[in-house]
Amino acid sequence: MSSAAQTPETDLQTMEVDIACAGFGPAMGGFLTTLTQAWSQNPADPAFASRVAPDMPLQVLCYERADDLGAGVSGVVTRAEGIRSSFPTLDPAEIPMAAEVKQERVFYLLDSIGASRRSALLRFGDFFLGLGKKYCLKDHAFELPWTPAFLHKHGGLVLSIGQFNQWVGSQLMASGLVQIWPGTPVNGPIFDENHNPKSTGVVGLRLADQGVDKHGAPADGFMAGMDVRAQLTVVGDGPVGAVGQKLDERLGLPAGHARREWALGMKFVIELPEDTQLEAGTVWHTFGFPEPEIFGFLYVHPDRLVSVGIFVPSWLGDPARTVYRYLQHYIQHPLLWQHLKNGTLRSWGAKSLEESGKHGEPFLTGDGFARIGEGSGSTNMLTGSGVDEAWTTGVQLGEAVLELLRDGKPFMKENLAATYEKRRCASWVERGAREARNARNGFHLGFVRGLVGMALAGLTGGRLALRANIPPAPRQIRRHGMTETAGLKLKEAAALSVSDGRPLHDALMTARGWPEIPFDGRLLVTHQDALLMGGKVQAMPGFADHVVFLDNGRCVACEEKTCVAMCSGQAITPGPEGAPAFEREKCVHCGACLWNCPHSPDGERSSIEFTAGSGGLHSAEN
Ligand SMILES: Cc1cc2nc3c(=O)[nH]c(=O)nc-3n(C[C@H](O)[C@H](O)[C@H](O)COP(=O)(O)OP(=O)(O)OC[C@H]3O[C@@H](n4cnc5c(N)ncnc54)[C@H](O)[C@@H]3O)c2cc1C
Ligand code: SF4
Numbered sequence: 001m002s003s004a005a006q007t008p009e010t011d012l013q014t015m016e017v018d019i020a021c022a023g024f025g026p027a028m029g030g031f032l033t034t035l036t037q038a039w040s041q042n043p044a045d046p047a048f049a050s051r052v053a054p055d056m057p058l059q060v061l062c063y064e065r066a067d068d069l070g071a072g073v074s075g076v077v078t079r080a081e082g083i084r085s086s087f088p089t090l091d092p093a094e095i096p097m098a099a100e101v102k103q104e105r106v107f108y109l110l111d112s113i114g115a116s117r118r119s120a121l122l123r124f125g126d127f128f129l130g131l132g133k134k135y136c137l138k139d140h141a142f143e144l145p146w147t148p149a150f151l152h153k154h155g156g157l158v159l160s161i162g163q164f165n166q167w168v169g170s171q172l173m174a175s176g177l178v179q180i181w182p183g184t185p186v187n188g189p190i191f192d193e194n195h196n197p198k199s200t201g202v203v204g205l206r207l208a209d210q211g212v213d214k215h216g217a218p219a220d221g222f223m224a225g226m227d228v229r230a231q232l233t234v235v236g237d238g239p240v241g242a243v244g245q246k247l248d249e250r251l252g253l254p255a256g257h258a259r260r261e262w263a264l265g266m267k268f269v270i271e272l273p274e275d276t277q278l279e280a281g282t283v284w285h286t287f288g289f290p291e292p293e294i295f296g297f298l299y300v301h302p303d304r305l306v307s308v309g310i311f312v313p314s315w316l317g318d319p320a321r322t323v324y325r326y327l328q329h330y331i332q333h334p335l336l337w338q339h340l341k342n343g344t345l346r347s348w349g350a351k352s353l354e355e356s357g358k359h360g361e362p363f364l365t366g367d368g369f370a371r372i373g374e375g376s377g378s379t380n381m382l383t384g385s386g387v388d389e390a391w392t393t394g395v396q397l398g399e400a401v402l403e404l405l406r407d408g409k410p411f412m413k414e415n416l417a418a419t420y421e422k423r424r425c426a427s428w429v430e431r432g433a434r435e436a437r438n439a440r441n442g443f444h445l446g447f448v449r450g451l452v453g454m455a456l457a458g459l460t461g462g463r464l465a466l467r468a469n470i471p472p473a474p475r476q477i478r479r480h481g482m483t484e485t486a487g488l489k490l491k492e493a494a495a496l497s498v499s500d501g502r503p504l505h506d507a508l509m510t511a512r513g514w515p516e517i518p519f520d521g522r523l524l525v526t527h528q529d530a531l532l533m534g535g536k537v538q539a540m541p542g543f544a545d546h547v548v549f550l551d552n553g554r555c556v557a558c559e560e561k562t563c564v565a566m567c568s569g570q571a572i573t574p575g576p577e578g579a580p581a582f583e584r585e586k587c588v589h590c591g592a593c594l595w596n597c598p599h600s601p602d603g604e605r606s607s608i609e610f611t612a613g614s615g616g617l618h619s620a621e622n
């Protein structure tokens with residue numbers, strides 16, 4: 001790479017590389033693995049000669065905001081078709097916490113407590129199931145007699161995404177072609193503004209400033225974020241990445257596309273008791289509890305470890321979207337508790353999922369840039385699968401880049417479209433995305449219609465699905481007037497939270513009739529203890545706050561305070577003047593605050609800006 005040089009007008013450091021990458025998740029893993037495998041087979045291939053560093057191989061740099069490469073949060077079951085074609089001789093034993101899928105079951109969970117908000121129709125269904133209790137119910141759960149084909153992952157893998165990322169990252173670093181820099185948030189793309197101030201061409205990445213105060217103003221040890229100029233910028237920064245967001249702001253989305261569907265996934269990693277009956281490779285999918293809209297999972301890893309978690313979707317309209325406490329109730333459901341009750345909590349984590357799929361697909365390429373992974377709309381919400389899709393889009397871009405390098409063609413939109421987009425369009429990822437496009441529409445009409453719509457789409461390959469008008473994420477949060485019962489409960493809980501200092505989400509659940517959690521200090525621990533566990537949430541000093549409230553007056557007037565109730569890390573708390581306060585050191589970077597605000601400045605976005613930030617979870621088990 002060329003040596004760093006000062007840019008006189010801006011006093012910014014600038015570096016030139018061939019390919020600059022933002023974010024290191026499965027998508028980037030697939031991209032960089034494809035490049036490095038081709039290079040290792042033939043390092044003398046002239047296609048790999050750097051254009052910016054004479055007599056050197058291609059200069060490929062990847063920047064990851066988290067403090068290490070194993071901070072990804074998701075216990076995963078995946079068909080792993082794309083992953084296995086990159087590693088045809090893959091032995092799961094090489095990857096910590098990986099196991100072949102052995103058994104897959106799907107359960108509808110009944111409410112064993114009586115606190116969940118079930119519609120009359122669902123209560124009738126539950127009553128009906130109860131009549132046949134002896135025959136079809138066990139442990140307050142009804143097991144579907146078969147796993148629908150669209151859900152099954154036979155032949156696939158159970159993974160810890162943190163461990164998988166570390167395994168991939170160590171091979172990439174050992175190859176010598178790629179440098180990966182953790183702890184380095186990317187502020188955004190550099191647009192090619194020399195030619196046109198509204199340019200949509202990208203000429204690299206700008207890293208976040210360091211040595212600044214919480215508002216971003218220079219402080220002790222100030223170091224302006226470096227400009228990393230590149231012929232190709234690869235954006236794989238996931239669902240809430242700052243680079244992807246800034247591209248969307250500048251380019252807009254293709255006509256008719258919008259990002260309106262989200263979920264927060266939260267999970268525990270639990271060490272099972274020695275006499276556990278759960279075998280590695282066991283996969284359970286659940287729905288119906290703790291609220292009907294909340295889907296859950298249990299994936300068993302080797303060495304008596306289990307990932308157990310839930311997804312709270314944006315279409316759960318209630319402002320009390322209180323994931324940590326819901327997860328504690330979930331693991332206490334009789335079906336799961338019999339296996340988990342003598343276990344020990346090892347770690348936990350939370351992360352947003354972009355669930356719009358094809359509806360939210362952005363412009364995949366432009367002059368000098370390409371987008372891969374979940375931020376590019378690859379996650380399939382019918383099959384509940386994102387990792388293999390993300391990986392495969394990375395592989396497709398890797399193959400496209402190799403083709404262009406070999407043909408000596410520049411990374412302009414038309415060339416990237418003719419190679420990367422063409423591969424993607426012809427692949428199983430696109431077929432799956434089309435089938436899934438409308439699969440979840442029904443949930444905007446009600447839970448039961450949601451299930452019907454999903455089954456229709458799944459069983460007909462997407463040919464049949466329910467129609468629905470999907471509102472922007474802020475409008476999916478129902479406004480409760482303060483005279484309504486739910487509103488009163490919210491107000492009551494907010495008062496309780498301020499008076500005894502307990503988190504708002506906790507107070508809301510109690511006000512709603514959920515029993516208090518019987519903390520045991522081992523598996524059922526307070527949210528605060530979970531945050532402190534093993535020093536797992538940390539943030540380096542010297543970076544600006546990455547959660548910014550855009551309008552103080554709007555926040556003071558806001559009754560719902562959904563951002564506080566939903567915050568996975570208790571990093572957003574009720575502030576003294578009525579506006580919420582943010583503590584960067586507690587933030588797990590789940591991104592939930594980005595889509596959990598009912599008051600939008602423009603009808604589409606929330607009142608929170610979520611920018612590039614460092615720190616977060618420090619656990620490779622996630
Ligand atoms: C609890 C949970 C369970 C899940 N279960 C499954 C499952 O069973 N099966 C399945 O297939 N999928 C599952 N998923 C979804 C899956 O995890 C995602 O689809 C997948 O991780 C997407 O990969 P990606 O590489 O596109 O993005 P990500 O994994 O999100 O990676 C993006 C990376 O970019 C980094 N980044 C973000 N912003 C910046 C910035 N400004 N600068 C630098 N770096 C940045 C992030 O830190 C992150 O490491 C689950 C998700 C969750 C949360
Ligand atoms: S960010 Fe949104 S939800 Fe949070 S207080 Fe402000 S207006 Fe309310």
Ligand code: SF4
Nearest residue numbers: 569587588590591593
């Ligand atoms: S402040 Fe941090 S932990 Fe809280 S919701 Fe936002 S991203 Fe998640």
